[in-house]
Amino acid sequence: MSKDSVEDGITSQLKEVQISENEDQHNLTFTNRDLYGGAIRINVPSKWRDVSMIRQVPDHQECFQDCTFQDGSKKALEGTGACIIVEILGREDDVKDEDAASFFFKDLAEANGGEMGDLDYTSVQCVGGEKNNTDKNGINMPSMARTVCVCSCIGDQSIAPLKNRTELEPGKGDSVKVELCVIRLEKEETDILISLSMPHPSETYTSHSKLFLDILEGFQIIDWSLFG
Secondary structure, three states, X not given: OOOOHHHHHHHHHHHHOOOOOOOOHHHOOEEEEEEHHHOEEEEEEOOOEEHHHOOOOOOOEEXXXXXXXXXXXXXXXEOOOOEEEEEEEEOOOOOOHHHHHHHHXXXXXXXXXXXXXXXXXXXXXXXXXXXXXXXXXXXXXXXXXXXXXXXXXXXXXXXXXXXXXXXXXXXOOEEEEEEEEEEEEOOOOEEEEEXXXXXXXXXXXXXXXXXXXXXXXXXXXXXXXXXX
């Protein structure tokens, strides 16, 4: 999975931002945003900024972040530093559905120059078409016009130090909670990766956060010709 300079920028802001650990996710308001020229839509917290407005983002990615400059300063940042990235990738045919979430989770950790911890939660569900867009626990999943496999997971990653980094020293990285969802489009030979990264103290998670579920609930593919 190819990455670009956007990861370094996001990693930098994750480390520089003042983290609001007690932010009440239940009070967030969302905007259903157009992605990829309106071909896809997804719920994004209304106050989160489009990263492409301040730096180049690869064409296959859309990125939003909870990070704003205070009083016009480029040094005093406010927000949690959390970021949501949507990526359209070529399908990994050799990766089984039950392994897809952990495969992309590990790939994401390697792309960020860090290490992955144990996964706290994994799920593989078929959603869309005539099926309800919920998992076996009744939790909202992406709204799909046809039946597809959706794989998700939660876990910790340690981000390597930003300056002069070559590899991560054990215990030296910043802990980041990563929630990840892979929407597998077999006919389109495409994997859509949705990831939410948020700095946090190390904890154990048994289900996805309300924030991530609200984001997933608004996901829709409007124009399937996007995939050729």
